[in-house]
Amino acid sequence: MSELVAVLGVPHNPLLKRAMQAGIDEDLRATHENFQDFRGRLEDARPDVLVMVGSDHFRKFFYDNSPAFMIGKASRFQGTHPNEIRTFGLDPMEVPGDVEMATSLLGTKYLNSDSIDFGFSNEWLIDHGWTVPLWFLRPQYDIPIVPIHSNTNMPPLPGPRRFAALGQYLRETIVTDGADKRVAIIATGHLATDIGGPRQFLGGDSPDPGFDADAVAWMASGDIDVAIEGCQFDRLASAGNVTLQFLNLLVGLAAANRVPDFAEGTASRFAPGPFFYWDMKDKR
């Protein structure tokens, strides 16, 4: 039986890395401190595997081939794509993958009746949705990952109940598999964020502060039904055109299924970032 030891919800803004590489300016200090804190908490949780739920940004999964939910089951993953290296200044990286855990989550039967109906990929160049959280949280890149992609970018999308079901499924499958591993789940998404729209890059202001306050409150309540009710498509879409990625954070809440130990929309040079942490040790 494996153990779910921690659940994290974090941003993956690719511009953070270059902005923070040369030093930490005042408008990035809170983000830096949160990542430092989360990095320490994750280390203390001593996970053997990181199950990472995020959304590919059209690099691997495009309009010609777009799964709703997808598990990566390779033994190694490399990042990132040439345009992300060029535009964001990200570095190529490599991290081991946990094929055994990925296979367990995917479902080991030929016909799986009770899973999430994942797609799967044996060869996947991960993008900043995974490399940036890893760079902040585990820059040694030494803990095997299981990347899970969700389609939060190309509507129509799975609804919030499916993201909650994914979180619940991850928790139940992790704690009943026979691998005896310590597992952390890292979910990554946005609060209100506009990229490519009229409200992008507002110099640290949110495109929708009311959404941010509501969204953090949904998460802080620990009640997945409250969060599902809040995550209606029109509400998410009106808060900015990539705010739909907030849905990934529902996976974290549903997996933890309780009030987080830390919940904050953290102001920064960019749109406020989501930081949520659930310490799950001895909580199952």
Add this chain to the structure above:
Amino acid sequence: MSRFDINKFMMFVDGTTEALNEFCNDREGFVARWVGVAEGSVRPLPDGGSLSAEEQAALVGLDVGALYEMGAHPYILLHFARAVEVDFNGIAFPEFDRAYKEAVTPHGYPNFAT
């Protein structure tokens, strides 16, 4: 019009520095070759697609407002335009961002679903 074909073109150009340089050095020629590959061919086409005259003109002219209004995905559009203007042409990001917002703001939030 096809949002898919617009998005596909922009992702291809942004995808590699080689494609970005090729497009920026000869926008009309690049678009003509892209469309030519698709004529009489069966999909999938890794390096070609169908684009209307209006779409071709918007891509050649980097008409951000027109592409946005057509329903191009905002994330893809931003990074395509940024690649051309900032990465290739060397325009400072704040200046690019200001012009980009001016171009898209009159159009509000068009539907970009597939």
